[in-house]
Amino acid sequence: MSIRSLDFWTRRATELKPDGLAFIAGRFVQSASGKAYENRNPATNGLINLVAECGQVDVDGAVSVARAAFEAGVWSRRSPTERKRVLLRLADLIERDLETIALLESLDMGKPVQVAFSYELPDLVEYVRWFAESIDKIYDEIAPAPRGNLALIRREAVGVVAAVVPWNFPLDMAVWKCIPALAAGNSVILKPAEQSPLTALHLARLIAEAGVPDGVFNVLPGFGAAVGQPLGLHMDVDCLAFTGSTEVGKRFLSYSAQSNMKLAWLECGGKSPNIIFDDTDDLDAAAELAARVHYNQGEICSSPTRLIVQKGVHDAFLEKVIAHSRAYAPGNPLDPNTLMGSMVDAEHCGRVMSYIEKGRAEASLVLGGNRVTIGSSENFIEPTIFAGVTPGHIIAQEEIFGPVLSVLSFETEAEAVRMANDSIYGLMASVFTSNLSRAHRMSESLRAGTVAVNTVDLISPLVPFGGMRQSGNGRDNSLHAFEKYTQMKTTWIKF
Numbered sequence: 001m002s003i004r005s006l007d008f009w010t011r012r013a014t015e016l017k018p019d020g021l022a023f024i025a026g027r028f029v030q031s032a033s034g035k036a037y038e039n040r041n042p043a044t045n046g047l048i049n050l051v052a053e054c055g056q057v058d059v060d061g062a063v064s065v066a067r068a069a070f071e072a073g074v075w076s077r078r079s080p081t082e083r084k085r086v087l088l089r090l091a092d093l094i095e096r097d098l099e100t101i102a103l104l105e106s107l108d109m110g111k112p113v114q115v116a117f118s119y120e121l122p123d124l125v126e127y128v129r130w131f132a133e134s135i136d137k138i139y140d141e142i143a144p145a146p147r148g149n150l151a152l153i154r155r156e157a158v159g160v161v162a163a164v165v166p167w168n169f170p171l172d173m174a175v176w177k178c179i180p181a182l183a184a185g186n187s188v189i190l191k192p193a194e195q196s197p198l199t200a201l202h203l204a205r206l207i208a209e210a211g212v213p214d215g216v217f218n219v220l221p222g223f224g225a226a227v228g229q230p231l232g233l234h235m236d237v238d239c240l241a242f243t244g245s246t247e248v249g250k251r252f253l254s255y256s257a258q259s260n261m262k263l264a265w266l267e268c269g270g271k272s273p274n275i276i277f278d279d280t281d282d283l284d285a286a287a288e289l290a291a292r293v294h295y296n297q298g299e300i301c302s303s304p305t306r307l308i309v310q311k312g313v314h315d316a317f318l319e320k321v322i323a324h325s326r327a328y329a330p331g332n333p334l335d336p337n338t339l340m341g342s343m344v345d346a347e348h349c350g351r352v353m354s355y356i357e358k359g360r361a362e363a364s365l366v367l368g369g370n371r372v373t374i375g376s377s378e379n380f381i382e383p384t385i386f387a388g389v390t391p392g393h394i395i396a397q398e399e400i401f402g403p404v405l406s407v408l409s410f411e412t413e414a415e416a417v418r419m420a421n422d423s424i425y426g427l428m429a430s431v432f433t434s435n436l437s438r439a440h441r442m443s444e445s446l447r448a449g450t451v452a453v454n455t456v457d458l459i460s461p462l463v464p465f466g467g468m469r470q471s472g473n474g475r476d477n478s479l480h481a482f483e484k485y486t487q488m489k490t491t492w493i494k495f
């Protein structure tokens, strides 16, 4: 993907007219109350637009429209091949609008626009194509039943799926949930995070243009308690697909229990260990990967935020990680050379800074630690590293969700496993070693949904992604994603 200049992105930003209305039944509409909230760019604090502030009435309306579309079969009963064609068209449309989408994402939540444009969004187009292509290649089963009986085992669409997503990768998270759900034939209601509604609304525009019938896909912008909670508690929603914090994820389990026992799939927080053994082949490459903890301003659930280094290489390795981390100096997200943009908003920035203060009290600050003002915004934070962290420290236990790395040290393999597993989370873990047997032993011992050996945080549409323990239960991506949006049905036929 070619590099666009700062001037180019700045000019394009002034020309944009982002959508701000809710999308229900194929139309952009005001919230039922007429209320709208101010959506601001965290990198400048400037107003981007007013966004519909939906509530219970909008939720009820969207659920009834989605249910009616599902029952009418306008999408749910179309053949998998027809749904595939529509979703492949959607992938082309996302590709067509890549510049606009990258810019909307950057203005909404502060990420570097060129990174979104060159890497994240082109990858995302492949996700859409992959889910689209999969849906007419999945076969059902026939059980080995007694002679004269046929036992069919089919997976059918669940019905109405509500997807509630966070702000760190707004369109990625929306696509990971909504596209497999749609491919499987469901109706979908998407609630984007209040900080980042713009690409969800643009997605609605493209989904309609691709040919998904009215009412099948709906977007309700607004706040968690006003939109997420009524969706969670709704008696006519069949499935909740949530990505966000562990705290809110637990609420979704209780929404399900309090209402209709709807399926509740959770992708929640993380505090992923990255273990570096003395026998690592290429320490420099490992250090460069370890410094990626600052990628996306550190606002990544699966980021390797606990660096656990064997004593023999600890000091030399730490020096290398510090050197590589300096590349993530905060800058204007519209500058194509910027690798780290602004935090999502002032509130989150304050929360990350309060963790940095706790870190200063319990460990040694070896890089960064400061809030930075760029232009008219104070929402930037330097890449920050603490050494001398021990497993009991707050900054070794709690998810910070910012550019903050906690470095611990160990002597034996058993100690490394103990430290790595000493967490309420279990999303991702990395191990660097040249010893194949050790790599397998570690992979078996680490309690994480994904273990990466000699790399960090690899993600692909072909491979399941999700957590153990309080990082969640479901799996996004791969054919396993369809298990969340379909239910098993058995049919006995006697002949």
Ligand code: NAD
Pocket: 164, 165, 166, 167, 168, 169, 173, 191, 192, 193, 194, 222, 223, 224, 225, 227, 228, 229, 232, 243, 244, 245, 246, 248, 249, 251, 267, 268, 269, 270, 300, 301, 302, 399, 401, 427, 467, 471, 472
């Ligand atoms: P969050 O939990 O605050 O919000 C996520 C979504 O839930 C938002 O749309 C929000 O409006 C909604 N919400 C908030 N309160 C609610 C309530 N009471 N009832 C219903 N809905 C409510 O998370 P966030 O701050 O947007 O995102 C950061 C978190 O997301 C981090 O913990 C991060 O680890 C996690 N995350 C996890 C994954 C993963 O795949 N495991 C991926 C990205 C982010």
